[in-house]
Amino acid sequence: MAKAMYPQLSHYYLKKNIVLLITVVVVFVVGFFILDVYQQKAQTQTQTAQQALDQSLNRVIYLQRQLRLEKQYGPLYQQYDDQNLLARQDRVKWTDELLKIKQELLMVPFTMQFEPEEKAQANVFDQLKLMQPIFYSTQLNLTAGIQSDADVIRLFQRINQRISPMYFIKECHLKATPQEIKHAQFRTKRANMNLQCSLVLFLAKPRPFEIR
Amino acid sequence: MMFYYLYAEEERLNIISQADSSKQTVLLQSIAWEERDHLEQWLDHLSPRDQIVLIVDYIDETLHREWVPKIHFWEKASIEKRFLDKTSFEGALFSHVRWLKATQKTEQGREEQALMIASLYRHESLAFLLDALETRQTSLRAIYSYAFLAEQYFFRVIAAKHKIKRKALNAPFMLLIRESSHSFRQMFVENGSLRISRHLELPPELVSETEILSALMREMDVAIQYLYNQRTLVPNAEVGLVYVSPEFNDGDQVRELFMGQIARDAWDLSSIPVLSLPIGSFKKADVSIGDHCPGLLPWLIQFIEQHHPVSFYKTPYQARVQKLQTTRIALLAASILLGALGSMILIEKAIDTSLLKEKTLAIQDKQNAMQTRLTALKAYSYPDVNAADMQASVQFTQAVTQLKGNSALDIDLSAIAQVVSRHSHIQLDDIHWQKNGGLDSRFVQVKIGGWVGPFNGQYQQPVKWVDEFLTELKKQPKVKEATLTKEPLNRKLENAVSVNSSQSPVTNGLPFQITFVMEGR
Numbered sequence: 001m002a003k004a005m006y007p008q009l010s011h012y013y014l015k016k017n018i019v020l021l022i023t024v025v026v027v028f029v030v031g032f033f034i035l036d037v038y039q040q041k042a043q044t045q046t047q048t049a050q051q052a053l054d055q056s057l058n059r060v061i062y063l064q065r066q067l068r069l070e071k072q073y074g075p076l077y078q079q080y081d082d083q084n085l086l087a088r089q090d091r092v093k094w095t096d097e098l099l100k101i102k103q104e105l106l107m108v109p110f111t112m113q114f115e116p117e118e119k120a121q122a123n124v125f126d127q128l129k130l131m132q133p134i135f136y137s138t139q140l141n142l143t144a145g146i147q148s149d150a151d152v153i154r155l156f157q158r159i160n161q162r163i164s165p166m167y168f169i170k171e172c173h174l175k176a177t178p179q180e181i182k183h184a185q186f187r188t189k190r191a192n193m194n195l196q197c198s199l200v201l202f203l204a205k206p207r208p209f210e211i212r
Numbered sequence: 213m214m215f216y217y218l219y220a221e222e223e224r225l226n227i228i229s230q231a232d233s234s235k236q237t238v239l240l241q242s243i244a245w246e247e248r249d250h251l252e253q254w255l256d257h258l259s260p261r262d263q264i265v266l267i268v269d270y271i272d273e274t275l276h277r278e279w280v281p282k283i284h285f286w287e288k289a290s291i292e293k294r295f296l297d298k299t300s301f302e303g304a305l306f307s308h309v310r311w312l313k314a315t316q317k318t319e320q321g322r323e324e325q326a327l328m329i330a331s332l333y334r335h336e337s338l339a340f341l342l343d344a345l346e347t348r349q350t351s352l353r354a355i356y357s358y359a360f361l362a363e364q365y366f367f368r369v370i371a372a373k374h375k376i377k378r379k380a381l382n383a384p385f386m387l388l389i390r391e392s393s394h395s396f397r398q399m400f401v402e403n404g405s406l407r408i409s410r411h412l413e414l415p416p417e418l419v420s421e422t423e424i425l426s427a428l429m430r431e432m433d434v435a436i437q438y439l440y441n442q443r444t445l446v447p448n449a450e451v452g453l454v455y456v457s458p459e460f461n462d463g464d465q466v467r468e469l470f471m472g473q474i475a476r477d478a479w480d481l482s483s484i485p486v487l488s489l490p491i492g493s494f495k496k497a498d499v500s501i502g503d504h505c506p507g508l509l510p511w512l513i514q515f516i517e518q519h520h521p522v523s524f525y526k527t528p529y530q531a532r533v534q535k536l537q538t539t540r541i542a543l544l545a546a547s548i549l550l551g552a553l554g555s556m557i558l559i560e561k562a563i564d565t566s567l568l569k570e571k572t573l574a575i576q577d578k579q580n581a582m583q584t585r586l587t588a589l590k591a592y593s594y595p596d597v598n599a600a601d602m603q604a605s606v607q608f609t610q611a612v613t614q615l616k617g618n619s620a621l622d623i624d625l626s627a628i629a630q631v632v633s634r635h636s637h638i639q640l641d642d643i644h645w646q647k648n649g650g651l652d653s654r655f656v657q658v659k660i661g662g663w664v665g666p667f668n669g670q671y672q673q674p675v676k677w678v679d680e681f682l683t684e685l686k687k688q689p690k691v692k693e694a695t696l697t698k699e700p701l702n703r704k705l706e707n708a709v710s711v712n713s714s715q716s717p718v719t720n721g722l723p724f725q726i727t728f729v730m731e732g733r
Contacts (some may be wrong), residue, residue, distance in 0.1 A: 004402035008260075008349060008353065009260045009350075009536060010536060011260070011531075011535065012259075012260035012261060012349075012351075012538040012583060013260070013351075013537065013539065013540045014536065014539060014540060014543065017540050017544055017547065019542055020543070020544070020620045021546055021547045021550070022441050024550050024551045024554065025245065025550065027554070028550065028551075028554035028557075028558070030556065031554070031558050032554075032561070033556065035558060035561045035562060035565065036561070038565050039561055039564060039565045039568070042565050042568035042569050042572065043568055045569075045572045046568050046571050046572045047570070049572050049575040049579065050575055052218070052579055053575050053578055053579045053582060054584055054628070056579060056582040056583060057582060058588055059222045060582060060585050060586055060589060062374065063225075063586070063589040063590070063592075063594075064589065064601070065600070066594055066598070066599040066600075067589075067592060067594075067599075068599075069599035069600060069602060069603050070594065070595055070599040070602065072603070073599065073602045073606045074595060074602060076606045077602045077605060077606050080605075082604060123650075124220045124650055125650045125651055125652045126609075126649050126650035126652055126653050127650070127652055128612075128615070128650075128651075128652045129610055129611075130604070130608070131600075131603065131604035131607060131608070132600055132603075132604035134601050134604060134605075135604075135608065141356065149625050149629065152625065153620050153625065156620035156621055156646060157620040159620075160616075160620055165507070166609065166612055167609075167610065168517040168622075168647070168651040168652070169622055170647060170651065171625075171644075171645070171646035171647070172643075172644070172646070173642075173643070173644045174642070174643045174644075174646055175642045175643075176640075176641035176642070177274075177562055182379055186460050188552065196566050197312055199473060200651055202608070202612070204603055204604070204605045204608065205595045206598055206601035206602060206604075207597070207598045207601050208596055208598065208599075209594050209595060209596055209597060209598050209599070211590060211594075
């Protein structure tokens with residue numbers, strides 16, 4: 001009974017300190033979350049700015065590279081383009097020119113067949129590198145009756161000179177006509193040999209320049 | 213918060229604290245136990261904030277010695293509790309157990325250790341005071357025994373400041389403290405522990421200092437005789453003297469008297485202390501209690517203030533106060549620690565945030581510069597075609613033209629034709645070649661087929677002709693790995709020999725086939 005009259009000792013000793021501890025914790029937690037919000041915001045801003053900077057930097061690098069490469073390769077590109085050396089061939093030219101060569105070399109019979117164009121794969125080469133993903137390839141299957149094996153060389157020389165050297169011979173099969181093995185002679189209507197070749201034509205499709 | 217030192221003695225309770233006006237610690241009140249109303253009146257104004265230290269000084273405080281079997285230190289608590297319970301059961305208000313250094317061997321050969329039990333029997337006045345303090349929920353921090361407080365003060369402060377050797381402190385000696393002109397405290401100390409304490413009050417009829425001191429010497433002699441008689445000491449054994457006189461300048465005189473009247477001629481006092489120690493300078497000026505209380509009390513209060521010795525006697529209530537205090541300190545420490553740690557984290561976070569802001573500004577500056585460069589770059593004229601693709605096209609063209617060189621074909625047909633022309637019996641009708649590896653490979657895989665003739669029923673000659681042809685073919689520098697894949701005659705015995713001449717377009721020829729790898733360019 002008497003005890004109730006007087007303040008409790010534990011109140012005196014602990015109350016203030018518990019309140020202090022709770023206050024410290026609350027102040028810390030609240031402060032932490034408020035600061036955290038600010039920090040997150042600042043972080044987002046920094047990231048956005050950094051992304052914008054990276055983008056600008058990439059653009060500058062891209063344009064500088066364009067200028068540098070154009071200076072380095074532009075004239076050669078133009079020269080090769082004029083010399084028909086660039087892998088920019090089209091089927092019409094191939095067809096027209098091959099038909100002319102057929103007339104000149106009296107190749108009878110003569111067939112050509114283009115297979116569908118496909119993206120060039122790097123693994124068709126041992127060493128050669130395709131620097132940009134702009135190359136395509138088409139297989140051209142040729143069948144021709146020819147007079148002599150020298151015509152094979154002539155045929156490919158003319159293709160190189162008049163159409164384009166940008167192709168590879170994948171496979172060739174030269175076979176003498178059975179009847180002519182013993183008595184090969186030059187005749188305009190009948191061929192002494194039969195030639196079958198598969199060529200792989202390469203084709204580059206450069207992309208247009210654009211400011212990104 | 214006020215500190216109150218309650219010095220309780222037989223007749224009265226002396227209340228010592230800081231006076232309101234000054235910082236001096238002084239005797240506030242001295243209340244006789246009979247004046248209970250007066251006492252209660254004073255007690256009523258106490259609050260939990262007030263820190264109470266109780267110093268009890270009663271004549272009937274007993275020091276009792278017991279021998280117990282030597283045990284491990286973790287077993288000591290239970291023995292202590294047994295003795296505390298026992299004294300409490302026998303009517304003690306306070307009791308304290310102290311383990312002594314002394315050990316002995318019993319006749320049975322058992323090792324024993326001495327312990328001392330200090331106890332104070334129940335005084336109505338003290339019981340009332342303790343109850344009143346608990347009822348008012350005051351902070352009763354500690355309860356000290358005056359004698360043991362003096363003992364501790366001697367060992368921890370006086371002996372340390374005078375650099376008295378440990379060996380001397382362990383020797384048996386009388387610690388004599390002069391508390392006023394006629395009252396002394398006589399303590400027998402052995403093995404560094406208080407053994408017997410006695411309050412010595414000389415008759416007031418003695419006036420001169422000489423009379424007082426010779427009376428003191430007589431009392432000393434009586435006390436030492438008592439020790440011999442009680443077998444506390446071996447008869448005629450050496451006893452030292454340490455004389456502490458806070459307020460009187462009589463140290464040398466007492467020591468001379470002791471050496472002349474008490475010390476036996478046969479005593480070897482080389483390791484026994486005979487000292488008088490001035491302690492006046494140890495006390496600072498801010499404790500002054502006056503004449504009512506023993507002369508050493510101001511020093512003892514200062515000792516409590518500075519050293520906070522552990523409470524000598526313990527009661528459940530005092531233990532509770534102690535526990536609350538510890539808890540409070542722990543809570544405070546936790547708050548400070550958390551506060552410090554928390555502020556560190558918050559400050560770090562704030563710094564991080566401001567650094568991020570600075571970084572953003574720096575990035576934006578760079579971005580502006582970059583934008584200027586970009587605008588300048590955009591002003592140039594650019595070709596229609598992507599320059600990187602230009603580069604790729606040019607490099608591809610260069611690589612292919614370099615690879616192909618001047619030759620139109622990737623096989624040297626004329627080299628083969630020359631070899632054939634030197635072998636009149638060989639005629640080819642079939643050449644097949646394909647890349648040996650990738651399209652850019654320098655090598656082609658060649659397969660040639662033909663006829664050897666004339667065949668007139670005998671295989672020996674055609675086989676020889678083909679072998680000769682193959683040998684020469686192999687000699688060609690561009691030809692590698694030439695093998696005969698189809699012989700004019702299968703010479704392997706396990707295969708049946710069959711020649712069907714009707715299949716042959718050449719009536720008198722035999723077919724054969726050779727494969728090889730040729731370097732085209």
